[in-house]
Amino acid sequence: MSMAGRRGSLAGLVVALVGLGLLGASCGSEDDGGGGFSYRTPTLDEVPVIDTAIRLPFDDYELSTADRIRMQDGETRLLVQCMAERGFTVRIGGDYTRPEKPIPKLSFSDVTMWGGPFGTLPLEHARRFGYKPEPGGPFVKGPGSYLSSPINRFLDTGGRDPDPAAEAAFYGESAEGDVTSDDACLAKVQDPLGTLVDTRDLQADLNKLARQHPRVEAAIRAWVACMRDRGYDYSDVWGASAEFSLQAVTQRQIKVAVDDVECTTESGWANYYYAAVADYQRQTLEHDPSLMEAALEAEKDRLAAVERELGK
Numbered sequence: 001m002s003m004a005g006r007r008g009s010l011a012g013l014v015v016a017l018v019g020l021g022l023l024g025a026s027c028g029s030e031d032d033g034g035g036g037f038s039y040r041t042p043t044l045d046e047v048p049v050i051d052t053a054i055r056l057p058f059d060d061y062e063l064s065t066a067d068r069i070r071m072q073d074g075e076t077r078l079l080v081q082c083m084a085e086r087g088f089t090v091r092i093g094g095d096y097t098r099p100e101k102p103i104p105k106l107s108f109s110d111v112t113m114w115g116g117p118f119g120t121l122p123l124e125h126a127r128r129f130g131y132k133p134e135p136g137g138p139f140v141k142g143p144g145s146y147l148s149s150p151i152n153r154f155l156d157t158g159g160r161d162p163d164p165a166a167e168a169a170f171y172g173e174s175a176e177g178d179v180t181s182d183d184a185c186l187a188k189v190q191d192p193l194g195t196l197v198d199t200r201d202l203q204a205d206l207n208k209l210a211r212q213h214p215r216v217e218a219a220i221r222a223w224v225a226c227m228r229d230r231g232y233d234y235s236d237v238w239g240a241s242a243e244f245s246l247q248a249v250t251q252r253q254i255k256v257a258v259d260d261v262e263c264t265t266e267s268g269w270a271n272y273y274y275a276a277v278a279d280y281q282r283q284t285l286e287h288d289p290s291l292m293e294a295a296l297e298a299e300k301d302r303l304a305a306v307e308r309e310l311g312k
Helices: 010-023 057-061 065-085 123-129 164-171 185-193 200-211 214-229 251-267 269-287 290-310
Strands: 092-094 153-155
Touching: 057 269, 057 290, 065 092, 065 153, 065 164, 065 185, 065 290, 123 251, 153 164, 164 185, 185 290, 200 214, 200 269, 214 251, 214 269, 251 269
Parallel strands: none
Antiparallel strands: 092 153
């Protein structure tokens, strides 16, 4: 992501990054992950019925959500302190950072989404909260199969125009990409903490392969037909929740969410989709687990480094 792409409000971040999970990065044919390794197309003859407790093979190669929150909370304290030393009072955003003051006229729940795996929204939750998180419950920053990452750190302007001077002090570059500081807070704080390994392109590629599996495509068509019978015109399963990414809960949202959940159960698309994703992730790990192993070690090292810096 460019320096300019990291800037702006939480709303801008949501809009800019949603496509990462929904569309995936570019990759080769259905049997080629883009790196010369040919993936075997999963058979998917029998697939388990999944729910919110689903775990995928890659889940073993990242810190828990609680530890990622600890890591980002610690980074936030260090970044806020650095910016204060430069005369700026700021809020720092991130995928595992709860916004202190959301966009004006919108609440925290309005600018976030329910945090469970996409396609596993419980019916009772949909009836009460639509696609939004229960107060105090898990959340994500974008709808659909948004790929959260502890790498995402940005100035949270709360929907207001950014302060160019604060941005320069934080990023070390202007919005146009001109270098303005060799001692910017983002680099000054993060460089001693070590570099995280970004696995989102790989995950997005595998998600795209799963989405293109014939059984998944057929099940998604069944979902589209089910929703059409209920009066909607969504072209795929990602569209329903995306419509409400920056909206308060309304009766219409609740109705759409309930119909979405019921059509998801009827079509079984999530069962086929996650079975395909899991198969492709297993194939990746069997072929070469080094990237995911490095990602886990980098997160462990970053968390330990954050705690050391806070203890100084």
